[in-house]
Amino acid sequence: QSALTQPASVSGSPGQSITISCTGTSSDVGSYNLVSWYQQHPGKAPKLMIYEASKRPSGVSDRFSGSKSGTTASLTISGLQAEDEADYYCCSYAGSSTLVFGGGTRLTVL
Amino acid sequence: EVELVESGGGLVQPGGSLRLSCAASGFTFNSYSMTWVRQAPGKGLERVSYISSTRSTIYYADSVRGRFTISRDNAKNSLYLQMDSLRAEDTAVYYCARGLLGYGLYYFDYWGQGTLVTVSS
Numbered sequence: 001q002s003a004l005t006q007p008a009s010v011s012g013s014p015g016q017s018i019t020i021s022c023t024g025t026s027s028d029v030g031s032y033n034l035v036s037w038y039q040q041h042p043g044k045a046p047k048l049m050i051y052e053a054s055k056r057p058s059g060v061s062d063r064f065s066g067s068k069s070g071t072t073a074s075l076t077i078s079g080l081q082a083e084d085e086a087d088y089y090c091c092s093y094a095g096s097s098t099l100v101f102g103g104g105t106r107l108t109v110l
Numbered sequence: 111e112v113e114l115v116e117s118g119g120g121l122v123q124p125g126g127s128l129r130l131s132c133a134a135s136g137f138t139f140n141s142y143s144m145t146w147v148r149q150a151p152g153k154g155l156e157r158v159s160y161i162s163s164t165r166s167t168i169y170y171a172d173s174v175r176g177r178f179t180i181s182r183d184n185a186k187n188s189l190y191l192q193m194d195s196l197r198a199e200d201t202a203v204y205y206c207a208r209g210l211l212g213y214g215l216y217y218f219d220y221w222g223q224g225t226l227v228t229v230s231s
Contacts, residue, residue, distance in 0.1 A: 003154065034216045038155070045205055045221035046147075046155065057210070057219055089155055093216050097169045101155045 004029065004090050004102035011108040017078040020105045022090030023071060028100050030071035034093035037066055037075045040104075041086045049088075050075060077107075085109040112136040112220045114206050119225030126196050126229070132189040132206030132222055140164075140184035143214030146191050148202035149224075158204070159191065160215060169215075174200075196229045203227075 005023040012018040022029065022037075029035060035053040038046035048057050050066035053073060063078045073092070077084055090102040118130040132144070146158040159180040160169040168180055179192040189206050203226050207218035 034213075036217050045223055046218075047221070048210070048217060048219050051210060051213065051217040091155070091216075097160075097215065098171075099157045099216065101157075104154045 002100070004092060004100055006088075006090060006102040006105045008103075009106045009108065011110055012077075012080045013110045014080055014082065016080050017076060018080060018107065019077075020075045020088055020090075020107070022073040022075070022092075022102050024073070024092055024100070025071055028071075028092040028094040029068065029073055031095065032093045033068065035066070035068055035073045036091045037064075037073075038089045038091065039084075039086045040089065046089065080109055082109050112208065114208065114220060114222035116204065116206050116222045116225040119204065119227045121228045121230065122196055123231050124197060124229055127192070127194045128196065128227060130191040130193065130204055130206075130225060130227070134187045134189065134206075134208070137208070137220075139182075139187040142211065143167075143209035144182060144189045145207045145209060145214075145218055146180060146189075147205045147207055147218070147221075148200075148227075149205070150199075150202040153202075156202075160209075161189070162214070193227070196227075198229050201227060201229050 037050040040046045053068040054066045094100045145160045177195045181190045203224040205224045206222045208220040210217040210219045
């Protein structure tokens with residue numbers, strides 16, 4: 001299966017909102033609500049931010065929200081803060097016990 | 111506090127072997143599935159292998175099937191990855207990750223700091 005498609009980079013100013021898209025196919029994002037988002041700061045391990053397309057794990061700021069429509073999932077960060085600057089990866093179940101990740105999006109806070 | 115600490119990475123020649131370990135603490139290890147995820151330098155994430163809490167279910171990525179073996183010792187709160195016939199394309203940081211309870215096949219809520227495996231002559 002091919003990787004999910006994410007924009008290579010997005011940027012925003014503090015306080016603004018940004019949205020990162022994650023486009024898959026009818027075999028992964030389009031067929032399952034099993035989509036997650038991970039945040040990764042340079043040199044650090046990934047952190048689960050969103051699961052089941054729109055649920056936040058305990059401890060994750062409510063400035064982070066997720067949604068899904070058809071074959072595209074989205075991560076929205078509102079009230080952008082400097083600490084949000086990181087790489088973000090989407091991930092989807094793709095059937096037959098397989099997972100597929102996106103290529104990652106570098107978020108720059110201007 | 112949940113903690114996952116990987117070890118065993120290093121430089122190995124193509125065709126060689128390495129065994130990675132992940133020591134878990136701060137949670138009931140035998141209740142959670144575990145997964146190895148890798149990240150090649152400057153690249154994205156790839157799930158390498160998954161093992162259920164009871165070891166009854168194991169999955170491998172196509173890229174490593176037949177060469178890598180995942181295992182766990184619940185008495186020692188430890189996860190392992192035996193990597194044989196290593197190739198240059200296996201060069202990556204390898205993370206162990208805990209499966210989110212009830213969703214362990216799909217989501218990972220705690221990750222270790224990673225251990226670097228470099229395959230080069």
